[in-house]
Amino acid sequence: MGIITVLWEKWVEFRRDFYKITVAAMISPLMYLIIFGLGIRTTSHGEPYIHFLVPGLVAMVTMTGSFGAIAQSMSVQRLYEKALDQVMVSPTPLWQFILGQIIGGSLRGLYAACVILVLTIPVRKGLIFNGLSFAVMLLNGAVFATLALVLSFLAKTYSDAPRFNTYIIMPMSFLCNTFFSTEEMPDGFRQIIEILPLSQASGMIRSISGGEAPDAAGFAVLFAWLALLGSISVYFIYRRKNL
Amino acid sequence: MIELKGLKKNFGDFTAVDGLSFTIETGEFFGLLGPNGAGKTTTISMLSTVLLPTAGEIYIDGVRLTRAATEQKRKLAVITQEYSMRQDMTMNEVMEYQGRLYYIPKKQIKEKSRELLEFAGLSDYRRRTVRHLSGGMKRKLMICRALLIEPEILLLDEPTAGMDALSRRRMWNLLRQVNNSNMTVLLTTHYIEEAEALCDRVAMINRGQLQKLDSPKALIRELGEFTVDETGQEGMISTHFKDRDDAIRYLEHAGSDSAMRQTTLEDVFIECAGKRIAER
Numbered sequence: 001m002g003i004i005t006v007l008w009e010k011w012v013e014f015r016r017d018f019y020k021i022t023v024a025a026m027i028s029p030l031m032y033l034i035i036f037g038l039g040i041r042t043t044s045h046g047e048p049y050i051h052f053l054v055p056g057l058v059a060m061v062t063m064t065g066s067f068g069a070i071a072q073s074m075s076v077q078r079l080y081e082k083a084l085d086q087v088m089v090s091p092t093p094l095w096q097f098i099l100g101q102i103i104g105g106s107l108r109g110l111y112a113a114c115v116i117l118v119l120t121i122p123v124r125k126g127l128i129f130n131g132l133s134f135a136v137m138l139l140n141g142a143v144f145a146t147l148a149l150v151l152s153f154l155a156k157t158y159s160d161a162p163r164f165n166t167y168i169i170m171p172m173s174f175l176c177n178t179f180f181s182t183e184e185m186p187d188g189f190r191q192i193i194e195i196l197p198l199s200q201a202s203g204m205i206r207s208i209s210g211g212e213a214p215d216a217a218g219f220a221v222l223f224a225w226l227a228l229l230g231s232i233s234v235y236f237i238y239r240r241k242n243l
Numbered sequence: 244m245i246e247l248k249g250l251k252k253n254f255g256d257f258t259a260v261d262g263l264s265f266t267i268e269t270g271e272f273f274g275l276l277g278p279n280g281a282g283k284t285t286t287i288s289m290l291s292t293v294l295l296p297t298a299g300e301i302y303i304d305g306v307r308l309t310r311a312a313t314e315q316k317r318k319l320a321v322i323t324q325e326y327s328m329r330q331d332m333t334m335n336e337v338m339e340y341q342g343r344l345y346y347i348p349k350k351q352i353k354e355k356s357r358e359l360l361e362f363a364g365l366s367d368y369r370r371r372t373v374r375h376l377s378g379g380m381k382r383k384l385m386i387c388r389a390l391l392i393e394p395e396i397l398l399l400d401e402p403t404a405g406m407d408a409l410s411r412r413r414m415w416n417l418l419r420q421v422n423n424s425n426m427t428v429l430l431t432t433h434y435i436e437e438a439e440a441l442c443d444r445v446a447m448i449n450r451g452q453l454q455k456l457d458s459p460k461a462l463i464r465e466l467g468e469f470t471v472d473e474t475g476q477e478g479m480i481s482t483h484f485k486d487r488d489d490a491i492r493y494l495e496h497a498g499s500d501s502a503m504r505q506t507t508l509e510d511v512f513i514e515c516a517g518k519r520i521a522e523r
Contacts, residue, residue, distance in 0.1 A: 001346060004343075012340075077329070081327065081330055083329045086340075086344065089321050091345060094311070242294055243293055
C-alpha cells in the first residue's frame with residue numbers, strides 16, 4: 001500500500017513535468033547518436049558502430065533517467081522542502097517508501113529508454129529488444145535509483161545532487177561499456193570497470209540485441225549491487241540519527 | 244499519553260537536548276517554552292522520528308516510539324515550523340498524499356479535504372501549487388493536512404510564527420476546538436501569551452534542560468502574582484511579590500516611574516531564561 005502511495009507521488013511528478021522529462025531524456029543520447037553514430041561513421045567488430053552504440057545508450061539512459069529522477073527529488077525533499085518529514089512521521093512503513101522510490105525510479109529509467117528506442121528506430125534495423133532487454137533495463141534502473149537514494153541521504157546541501165552526477169554518473173557513462181568495449185581497457189582497470197552495474201547492463205542489452213543470450217553473471221552482479229545499496233538505504237532510513 | 248525519559252540529543256559536541264523527562268497526559272494541551280536554541284524544535288523532531296535521540300526514550304501510550312512503530316505513528320500528526328510540503332504539488336495533491344500515507348480511503352480523503360479547506364478558507368485555491376501560496380495559506384494548509392488524519396496527538400512547532408494578530412487569534416480558537424475533542428496537543432512557542440492562553444501545563448526549557456514544569460497559574464503563583472516595574476539607569480527592573488500588600492509597600496518607596504501589575508507567564512519565562520543566561 002505504501003508502495004502504491006509513492007508510485008502515485010511519482011506519477012503526479014511525471015504527469016506535471018512530462019515534457020521536461022521527455023526532452024531531458026532525449027537530449028544527451030541524441031547528441032551522442034549524432035556525433036558518434038552518424039557523424040563519425042565507423043565499424044566495430046565488423047558491424048556498424050551504431051549497432052554497438054544504441055544498446056549502450058539505452059543502458060546509459062536507464063541509468064541517468066533513474067538516478068536523476070530520485071537523486072534530485074529526494075535531495076530537494078529532504079534538505080530544502082523538508083517534505084520527507086511528512087513521510088517519516090506517517091505510519092507508512094519506511095521500507096515500503098524505499099521500495100516505492102526504487103520502483104518509481106526504475107520506471108522513469110525505462111521510460112527514458114523507451115524514448116531512445118523510438119528515436120533510434122530508423123538506425124537500429126536488425127537489433128533485437130525483447131522482454132529480457134526490458135528486464136535488464138528495469139534492473140539497471142533499480143540499481144541506480146537505489147544508488148540515488150543512498151547518495152541523497154548522504155547529501156549535506158542542496159547542491160550535492162549535481163555533484164554526485166559529475167563524480168559518479170558522468171564517468172560511468174563514458175567508461176562503462178557504452179561507447180567502447182571494456183575489453184580494450186588495461187588489466188586491473190578493466191576488472192574494476194566491469195564490476196560496475198552499467199558495464200554489465202550495457203553488455204547484456206548488447207548481447208540480446210545481437211541475438212545472443214545475456215551473461216547470467218551480469219544479472220548476479222546487478223542483483224548484488226541492488227541488494228547492497230538497498231540494504232544501505234534501508235539502514236539509513238531506519239537507523240541514521242539525523243535525517 | 245506521551246512520556247519522555249531522559250531524552251538527549253547531541254550534534255557533535257553540542258548538546259541540544261539534555262536529559263528531558265516529562266509526561267503529557269491524554270487530552271492535555273501542553274506547552275514547551277524556551278528561548279531560541281533551547282531545544283524545542285529538536286524535541287519535536289525526535290517526537291516525529293526525523294531525529295533519533297542520542298540517549299533516552301519516548302513512549303506513546305506505553306509503547307516505545309521508533310521509526311518502525313507504525314501503530315504509534317498513526318496517532319501522530321506534526322505541524323513543523325518550516326513549510327514541510329512538496330512545493331510542486333497542488334493543495335488537493337498535498338491532502339491526497341497525506342491521506343494515502345495514513346491509509347485513509349480515497350472517498351474519505353476527498354470529502355474531508357473539501358471540508359477542511361473550506362473551513363480554512365482555502366477552497367478557491369485547491370488547484371494552486373504550494374509554491375504559489377502565501378506564507379499564511381501554507382500554514383493553514385499544513386493545519387488542514389494534519390487534521391485530515393484525525394490524529395490523537397498533534398505536535399505543533401511554532402504554529403503561529405509570522406502570523407498577524409488576527410490570524411493568530413483565529414488559530415488559537417481552532418486549536419482550542421481540536422483540543423476539546425480530547426486530542427493531546429504539544430505546542431512549542433516563543434509567544435508566551437500564546438502558551439498562557441492555551442496550555443494546561445507548560446514546560447520551560449533552556450539549553451536543552453527542563454527548568455520548570457507546571458500550569459501557567461501555578462508558575463505565576465510560585466514567582467509571585469504581583470510585580471513592580473521600576474525604570475532605572477540600567478533599564479527596567481521587575482520585582483515580584485507573593486503578597487499584594489508587600490508589593491504596595493515596595494511601590495511606595497520606589498521611584499516615580501514605577502508601576503505595579505499582575506505577574507504574567509512572560510515574567511516567569513524571563514526569570515527562568517535570564518537566570519540561566521546570567522549563570523553562563
